[in-house]
Each structure stands twice: as structure tokens, then as C-alpha cells.
Amino acid sequence: xxxxxxxxxxxxxxxxxQHVSGQKIAEQLNISRTAVWKTxxxxxEEGFVIESIQNKGYKIIQFPDVWDNNLMRLLIGxxxxxxxxYVYKEVTSTQKMAHEKLLTNQEPFIVISEVQNSGRGxxxxxxxxxxxxxxxxxxxxxxxxxxxxxxxxxxxxxxxIAETMRSxxxxxxxxKWPNDIYINDKKVCGxxxxxxxxxxxxxxxxxxxxxxxxxxxMDFPEDLQRKATSISLESGHTINRxxxxxxxxxxxxxxxxxxxxxxxxxxxxxxxxYSNIWGRTLRYTEGSxxxxxxxxxxxxxxxxxVRDADGMTHQFISADIEMQVE
Numbered sequence: 302x303x304x305x306x307x308x309x310x311x312x313x314x315x316x317x318x319q320h321v322s323g324q325k326i327a328e329q330l331n332i333s334r335t336a337v338w339k340t341x342x343x344x345x346e347e348g349f350v351i352e353s354i355q356n357k358g359y360k361i362i363q364f365p366d367v368w369d370n371n372l373m374r375l376l377i378g379x380x381x382x383x384x385x386x387y388v389y390k391e392v393t394s395t396q397k398m399a400h401e402k403l404l405t406n407q408e409p410f411i412v413i414s415e416v417q418n419s420g421r422g423x424x425x426x427x428x429x430x431x432x433x434x435x436x437x438x439x440x441x442x443x444x445x446x447x448x449x450x451x452x453x454x455x456x457x458x459x460x461x462i463a464e465t466m467r468s469x470x471x472x473x474x475x476x477k478w479p480n481d482i483y484i485n486d487k488k489v490c491g492x493x494x495x496x497x498x499x500x501x502x503x504x505x506x507x508x509x510x511x512x513x514x515x516x517x518x519m520d521f522p523e524d525l526q527r528k529a530t531s532i533s534l535e536s537g538h539t540i541n542r543x544x545x546x547x548x549x550x551x552x553x554x555x556x557x558x559x560x561x562x563x564x565x566x567x568x569x570x571x572x573x574x575y576s577n578i579w580g581r582t583l584r585y586t587e588g589s590x591x592x593x594x595x596x597x598x599x600x601x602x603x604x605x606x607v608r609d610a611d612g613m614t615h616q617f618i619s620a621d622i623e624m625q626v627e
Contacts, residue, residue, distance in 0.1 A: 302371050309340050313351070313361040314375055322358035364543040366433065368415055376547050382409050382442065382554055389414040391432075396493060396509035399439040403497065403505060413438040413546075417511075434516050435531070436542060439509040440553065444561060447502050452618070453565040453603040454506060455480040455494055456572055461556035462490055462510070462549065463575050469548040472535045475577035478596070478605050479619055482512075483577055486624060487530035489513050512549075514540045528624075566601045573599060577624075584623040585615070 302310075312326055323341075327334045341359055345351055348365025364372055370388040377383055387410065392398045395412040402410065416432040444450075459476040466474035466482070466489075474490075475483050482490035490512040497505040516531035532540050559568065573579075578596045585592045585607050594609035605617045 302369065306340055306344060307371055307375075309337065310344065310349070310361070310372075311375060313359060317361050320352070320354060320357040320360045325358070363541050366542050368413060368542070372543065373411075373413065373546075376543065377411070377550065380554070382557060383411050383440070384408040386411040386413065391416040391418065393418050394509070395437055395439040396495070396507060399441050399507050399509070400495075403441065403507070407443065407505075409443050410441050411438060412441075433542075434520060435514045436510065436512040436546060436549070438546075439507055442506040442508070442557065443504060444506060445502060445504060446561075448498065449602075451496060451503050451506070454508075454560060455492075456565055456599075456603055457556045457560040457568065458492065458494075458508060458510075458553065460568060460572050460575060461552045462492075462512070465545075465549045465552045466532065470532055470536055470538075470540065470545070472532060474575075476572065476575045477577055477622060477624065478599065479603070483624070484530055484532075484535045486577070487528060489530050489532065489535070512545075514542060514545060564601065565603060569599060569601065578622065582610075585617055585620040586623070587617050587620040590615075 308330060309326065312330060313321065323334045323337045326337045330337075341351055341353070348367075349361070350363035352360040352362050354360075368388050370386070373386045373388050377386055385406070385408065387398070387402065389398070389412070392412075392414045394417045395414050398414075399410075399412045402412065414437055417437050456476075456479060459478075459480055459482065462482050463474040463476050466472050466484075472484050477483050477488075480492050480494065481488055490510065492508060492510040495507045495509075496503050497507070513529065513531035515533045516529075518526055518534065520531075521529045532545070565572075576599075580595070582593060582595055585594065585605075592607055592609055592615045594607040594615065596605055597608050597614070598606040600606065603618075605620065607615045607617060609615065
């Protein structure tokens with residue numbers, strides 16, 4: 302993208318909540334009104350949705366749905382938490398790329414890609430990551446916190462993701478402890494959290510997130526069609542990925558700040574209300590331990606308490622929960 306087009310786009314984005322006249326844009330950027338008009342027409346041809354109203358001016362509505370490094374930098378702006386963003390057409394996995402970037406860049410950053418060839422989730426499970434269908438990214442934070450504090454990180458991020466889906470895209474997203482998002486008992490999002498640290502504590506959190514946005518049913522492998530879904534399938538609308546990314550990114554920043562400054566007890570009531578595991582007999586697996594039972598409580602430190610059929614209670618830190626038990 303030329304610097305000229307990016308300058309006008311930046312101005313429109315900075316004033317995205319209002320219409321801006323061509324004359325004002327021309328004066329602010331010291332260019333002619335004709336140049337403004339021609340550039341905006343070119344941007345429209347390239348897929349940018351820009352509203353033009355006589356006597357009111359221009360308003361940016363939507364970006365074209367192809368990841369672009371300049372546009373992503375525009376979205377994150379002067380972020381309090383992320384200093385840079387890396388955008389790729391194709392990677393092995395954003396999580397692997399984030400770990401590689403950490404060798405030379407210790408500041409917080411984001412890695413995002415159109416395609417992952419070997420996307421992975423918890424327990425090294427494969428995550429199908431098709432181009433232009435979803436949001437595949439890794440967020441790197443440098444919190445400098447204790448290992449005890451990190452235990453509830455997933456719960457804050459889960460709530461940020463589910464809340465974004467509910468409030469901005471009107472789907473009934475629910476959290477499955479500790480870090481999956483479901484809609485109507487089908488998985489729409491999973492994320493993997495890894496840490497770098499030493500005896501002094503946690504220095505980096507590497508959080509890889511995969512969200513199915515525009516998958517049709519047939520986009521999923523046959524064995525997943527009963528278990529997986531997308532925001533588009535559930536809402537009935539095509540999702541612009543920039544629109545989704547920006548909404549999610551803002552919410553994650555908010556919940557990361559809450560994670561750093563408060564305790565899980567402050568959001569536990571909302572998390573509990575959003576959870577989909579209550580009142581159900583499910584299979585919980587953690588290492589060699591396996592329990593069939595019903596979840597009864599989440600502790601303030603993030604541990605899940607499950608009661609089995611004999612009335613015995615079991616504690617889990619990060620169990621795999623099987624939602625569809627025959």
C-alpha cells in the first residue's frame with residue numbers, strides 16, 4: 302500500500318465514528334480535494350467499504366478481508382500492551398513463530414497468519430486453520446508475575462473472547478473451563494497458553510488463539526461436523542475478520558489489565574454464568590487421572606471441583622473435558 306493511500310486511510314480511521322468532508326481531509330493532509338476523491342475511489346475498488354454522503358463527507362465502514370501488515374498496525378495503534386505485530390500469509394503455526402520471534406524481540410507483540418500448516422491446540426491436537434476462514438494468532442505478553450498468579454490467566458482470556466462474541470456478534474458463546482469457547486455445544490474457539498520464566502517468575506505468556514469465523518459446515522472434516530462450528534454458521538452472517546479482530550483485541554486488552562490488577566474472584570460470578578459445564582455428567586481427564594462426574598465449583602485460584610457418582614470430590618488444574626460422552 303502506498304504511503305499516500307495509507308495516510309488518507311489513517312485519517313479516516315482516526316475519525317471512524319463520524320463523516321469527514323473531503324475539504325477537511327485535503328486541508329489536514331495538505332493535498333487537493335481531487336486527490337482525496339481519486340484516492341478514496343481507488344480504495345473502494347480495492348475492497349474498502351467507505352460511505353460517501355453529499356454535504357457530510359466520507360466514513361470508513363470496513364476493511365477488505367485480507368490481512369495486511371499496515372492495516373493491522375493501524376488497528377493496534379499506540380497499544381499499551383503490544384509494541385509490534387507480524388502478519389504472514391502462511392506459517393507452520395503462529396505459536397511456533399511467536400517462540401522464534403521471542404529469541405530476538407523481548408517486547409510484547411502479536412503474530413497473525415492467513416494459514417497455519419500445522420496449527421496446534423492443547424495436548425498437541427491439530428487445529429484446522431484454513432485461509433480466509435478464521436482468526437489464527439498468538440499474543441505475547443511480558444507480565445513479570447508469579448507462577449501462582451498465572452493459574453487464572455486462561456479464565457480471564459476465555460471471558461474476553463466469549464464476551465466479544467456475545468456483545469458484538471450476538472451469538473450465545475459459552476466458556477468450557479479452562480480455555481475453550483462453545484456455541485450450542487459445538488467448539489468455535491480454542492487457545493493454548495505457554496509461558497517462559499525462571500526462578501523469579503513468569504516473564505512471557507504466549508497465548509495462541511484459533512477462532513472459526515466463516516467456516517461453512519462442509520469446511521470441517523467429516524468427523525468434526527457434529528463437534529465444531531463457526532461464528533458465521535451460528536449468526537447467519539459473514540464476519541469481517543478485521544472487525545472481529547479489532548473487537549476482540551480491545552476486549553483482550555481490557556481483560557488482561559483486569560488480570561494484572563485484580564483477582565479471579567472479581568469476575569468469577571460472570572465466568573460461572575458463562576460456563577457450559579454445570580449440571581452435566583462429563584468425563585474429566587488430567588494426566589492419568591480420569592473422573593466421570595459433575596462440576597460443582599471453581600475456586601478463586603482457578604481450580605475446578607468435580608463430584609463423582611459416589612459423592613467424592615476431585616480437584617483439577619487443567620483437565621481435558623469431554624463434552625459428548627456416550
